[in-house]
Amino acid sequence: MQRFILKSKIHRVVVTEANLNYEGSLTIDPVLMEKANLLPYERVFVYNITNGHRFDTYAIEGRRDSGEICVNGAAARMA
Helix, strand or coil: CCCCCCCCCCCCCCCCEEECCCCCCEEECHHHHHHCCCCCCCEEEEECCCCCCEEEEEEEECCCCCCCEEEEHHHHHCC
16 A cells, blocks of 8 residues: 655745646746755646646746746646
8 A cells, every 4th residue: 555645835826927838847946846845856736726726747946036836738727
């Protein structure tokens, strides 16, 4: 049996960008990733409190100190 435990949380961030033409993933400012103990390409779950959509994808590093949260690919339609 496997148990999945959520180890990190970035709460109530605002999506700053959406890129439909990128293959997928969630681009996050590396400073936020470090504070949340997230590694590049780590699986992340996204819960949109505005519209109720939930999805999972993986984190990639964005520009340092940008505050960037960019939803990429098909998931951009859900955020």
